[in-house]
Amino acid sequence: MARRKIIAGNWKMNKTPSEAVALVNELKPLVANEDVDVVFCVPAIDIIPAMIAAKDSNICIGAENMYFEESGAYTGEISPNMLVDAGVKYVVLGHSERREYFAETDETVNKKVLKAFEHGITPIICCGETLTQRKQGIYLDWIRMQIKIAFQNVTADQAKTAVIAYEPIWAIGTGETATSDQAEEVCGAIRACIAEVYDEATAEAIRIQYGGSVNAGNAAELFAKPDIDGGLVGGASLKADFGKIVNYNK
Ligand code: PGA
Numbered sequence: 001m002a003r004r005k006i007i008a009g010n011w012k013m014n015k016t017p018s019e020a021v022a023l024v025n026e027l028k029p030l031v032a033n034e035d036v037d038v039v040f041c042v043p044a045i046d047i048i049p050a051m052i053a054a055k056d057s058n059i060c061i062g063a064e065n066m067y068f069e070e071s072g073a074y075t076g077e078i079s080p081n082m083l084v085d086a087g088v089k090y091v092v093l094g095h096s097e098r099r100e101y102f103a104e105t106d107e108t109v110n111k112k113v114l115k116a117f118e119h120g121i122t123p124i125i126c127c128g129e130t131l132t133q134r135k136q137g138i139y140l141d142w143i144r145m146q147i148k149i150a151f152q153n154v155t156a157d158q159a160k161t162a163v164i165a166y167e168p169i170w171a172i173g174t175g176e177t178a179t180s181d182q183a184e185e186v187c188g189a190i191r192a193c194i195a196e197v198y199d200e201a202t203a204e205a206i207r208i209q210y211g212g213s214v215n216a217g218n219a220a221e222l223f224a225k226p227d228i229d230g231g232l233v234g235g236a237s238l239k240a241d242f243g244k245i246v247n248y249n250k
Contacts, residue, residue: 005223005230006163006207007246008039008124009237010064010092011046020046023238024053030243032058036230038246040237041092041124044078051087062090062124065098068111080119091116092232094126094150096169106149113150117158124163124209124232125150127190131170139168143186144193156198160205164190165232171212173234180221180228183210187227216244223248 015023020042031038041062042050051061067077083091093116094109109125116123127146129139143166151159166186171178178186187208195203210222211232222228236242 003205003207003229004037005035005249006037006039006209007230007248008041008062008090008092008163008165008209008232009242010095010211010232010234011040011042011238012064012097012234013043014238015043015046017046017049020050021053024050024059026240027242028054028057028059030240031246033246033250034058035249036246039090039124041090047083047086047088060089061087062092063088064092064095066091066093066112066116066121068108068115080115080121083121084119088121090122090124090163092124092126092165094146096126096128096167096172106146109146109150110152113162114153117154122161122163124165126165126167126211126232128167128169128172128212134168134170140186140189143190147190147193148197151194151197156202159194159198159202163207163209165209165211166190167211167232173213175213177213177215177218177222178210180218180225183222184225184227187225191227214245216241219245219248 038058039060039062041064063083071079093112098104113123127143129142133139133142168178190208191203194206207229209230209232210228214231214233215236
């Protein structure tokens, strides 16, 4: 069975609550596409206003991060229950910016992944190599390690519903996109790694996105690759262009 494409915007630290409402209202008619799951991952404070603005549309509102404890003395963090109560279905976990600036590790990503599943939230699990790692020729080993740690103690049934985002760090926000062949090589290797850890059925079901300077001009070629099931889109998700990316197949 063909996997359904999933195209997610990652707003990062952009848009105030009122700006979020305006952007959702602007994009709502542009991102209609019944063939694709469309997710806007927005800053925590924008989740509820964006959710209200997205009502009666195909837009699903997601979060950009979540903590792995249920509640308590963790000033500034957002719990899984808070996301569930707000109606959130997806959460981005382990984005390279979280790893670089906020000391997230493969181990904390794994804890968050397990928590998300426990609460019925679909994690969008990010992985990706630096330019140095690519040049050293160790990028596939590195990504396999990130995936194997992120999925520790995750069951096959849970893994089947997960989303993985392959985001080469050198392509994020740089305007330099991986070629579709480079992206496919890694997304295929991730699927093979899932088959190794679980089984073929899990590998066939899991959805793998490419992220890193996806735009209206390169989306169709990237998403046509057999192991690329959509994209995680930063900069271009804040513009009308996101409608063209979502409608890459029209
Ligand atoms: P970009 O960001 O599309 O602006 O490169 C992608 C991401 O970081 O998810």
